[in-house]
Amino acid sequence: MPYDAPLDEMAFTLEAVAGLKRLEGLAGLEAYDPELVMPILEEAGKLARDVLAPLNQIGDSQGAVLTEDGVTAAPGFAEAYAAFRDGGWMGLTAPEEWGGQGLPKALSLAVMEMFHGANMAFALCPMLSFGAVDVLLAHGSDDLKTAYLPNLVSGTWTGTMNLTEPQAGSDVGALKTKAVPDDDGSYAVSGQKIYITWGDHDVAENIVHLVLARLPDAPAGSRGVSLFLVPKFLLKADGTPGERNGVKCIGLEKKLGIHASPTCVMEYDDAKGWLIGEPNKGLACMFTMMNSARLSVGVQGVAVGEAAYQTAFAFAQERKQGRVEGVEGAAPILHHADVRRSLTTMRARVAAARSICYACAVAADLAEAAPDADVRAAAKLREDLLTPIAKAWSTDMGVEVASLGVQVHGGMGFMNETLAAQLYRDSRIAPIYEGTNGIQAIDLVGRKLSGSNGESMRVMLGEVEATAAAARATNDPQLVQIADRLRAGAEALREASDWMMGQMKGREQDKALAGATAYLELAGDVIGGHFLTRAAVAARSSD
Known part of the structure; x- marks a missing residue:
């Protein structure tokens, strides 16, 4: 089964969960029109499915080659890059004055999720180019911008x-x-x-x-x-x-x-x-690129997790093994409860990570474009809080989900020629590069939590509790149960945040740093659960 992006889920997450429509009409984003979201996602989905995904396993088996004249890309990659370039995908978020389209980062992030899901090795190339564009826009001289930005934005150069x-x-x-x-x-x-x-x-x-x-x-x-x-x-x-x-x-x-x-x-x-x-x-200049890359790497976790889920789901429908009541002969393993549990876990964790990443991107857009200074400041606090969580929690999730995908495949998943095995191997780099996940956890505790004196997390927890209240108000038995669990999670995160703040202000900061990874994992679980609950409440009143 080839990769096929879940367009409806992505659009719903952008709009109903992350709040993409808040960007409509903002300065610098005048080109954004909510009616454009689905057509853009559909066209990106075609490139991902029809051009990039068929090259994924070819690239894995043959790879790039170093020759006397330099590096030759894997077979088909030059032609695929030409299709990417000619489609104008590099210029989605760049200002129109440099040949870009002036669209939100959040929309571009969703597009890049598809490209990473179809072919992560390919999508790493434009991912770094996006960062280079951001650095030149923020820190480059006029001469450097004039000489290099138009060709970077067009994708002619990388x-x-x-x-x-x-x-x-x-x-x-x-x-x-x-x-x-x-x-x-x-x-x-x-x-x-x-x-x-x-x-x-x-x-x-x-x-x-x-x-x-x-x-x-x-x-x-x-x-x-x-x-x-x-x-x-x-x-x-x-x-x-x-x-x-x-x-x-x-x-x-x-x-x-x-x-x-x-x-x-x-x-x-x-x-x-x-x-x-x-x-x-x-270093300050490079952090412009690093922050962009950290969110982009977070969405790699989402993308590989989605691809692993799709691959495992397709296999579970085809692979027949064992007996199940109501099914004549050997049953597809999808009928076995433990396989369904694995697939449901995969899908839920991918959806939670997608929500965290998209919400972080919308916050980044608001931090730059909102006309009100207080809104910009609040959005920047939210972006800063979510960035290390988006990077670390989502990429750890990607490895976990890819591992579950191997498990669903059983012995076949351990064979190198299967896509499940490739996705597991590909996913493992994401928790390491652009700042290891341990560094992200230390950043969350040492800078993002302590730097705002806990304010960023207090505001976040307020929204979590509001979501729990909205779920309880539906009187839906399942949502009421979810609301109770979400409230318990919020209380645990509040208690952990207070403890972290106390330790970081004292003389035994190593205690806080030793628990930083566990704290980030808890924050991702609770905030991801908050977004899933928000989605569930919103879905009750939609089509």
Whole structure:
């Protein structure tokens, strides 16, 4: 069964749960029309189902290849990228002045869910390009914007993020790549970066690398890191790619999954680059890309979970084993109660994670576009609170659901040639990159909860309790039971939040940090349950 995006569920989650319609008419989002949502989702669904999904297992088995001329993408990927580019999908959220369509991030996130669900290895390429566009919009000089944004927005060129080095994993302050000023205002960048997603390939005309490096007089640690734009090909006077720059891929990582995504070891040898933002302020610039990437990675968990559910559900309808009352002969395993329990668990957790991610994206849109300063501030608090939960809870969920998918397949799920096995392998990277999930948990406790003195979580819990009250008011026996469970969850989360706040203000912060992952898991369970309950209440009064 090929991947087929659940369009009605996605649209319902965007509108009835995440509140997408709140964005209508806001400055910068004038192009958004609620009537466009379903047509956009339908067209993206066709690309995902008909073009990207058929290449998923081909890419897994054959992968990208490093040649003397650089990296050659997996078979069919260049043609698929051309279809993605020509469809205008890279420009969904970019401002119209740079060739974009000015649509909400939340809508683009739903589109990217489909692409990740159909072919995660492929979708990683535009995911990094979206981040590069965000960084240039926020921090790039006018010259850099003019030279690079139109082609990044159109998808003619792609972008990357270069942080990690062999001796420096998550500790960005330990990086050693250097950047020496040249007389023409550029910088000579030298060093080695590892784990660079789509660091080299042949699907686009140029690659725009965003590279963290140190200036000669930079202070030690993260305070001495600057950000540079380093293109694969230097631009000619007319703005088109010309001479090859001093950057190349010297190795492809051999990974557990996402084999068709070229994860590169990149070598910079006096490569010409240009400073983005202020000297020694590169980490702040890069966090613009990181925050965007963290939510995008969260939706990867949703996407792979959805694909795993669809694959397991199709298998459960076809695989016959055992006897069931009322079924003549061997019964499809879908008739067995434990298999149905597994499938229901998969579907519910995917729906909860989708709601968390979409709600985070709507908050991000409101934080930028709402006309009222108080609304913007409240939306920013919500975005900050949900981002680490969206990234960590959703990607842990993706691994768990993919594992359940393998279990439903039984022995067949353990065979490498099955899609179930591939999805399990592909999903495992998501809790690691763009900040491990342990780092997300520490960020939730140390910055997002404590930084607002608990206000962001107090407001969230108020909404959870309001949802529980709405469910109880329906007098539907099932919803009343759900309301009671949701209230109990909210109380547990409130108690845990108060304890965390107390520990972080005291002298034994390690106690809070040791429990941070469990706290994030609880927050995701409760907030995800809140959104599922909101959806259930809304569905009672809809068609």
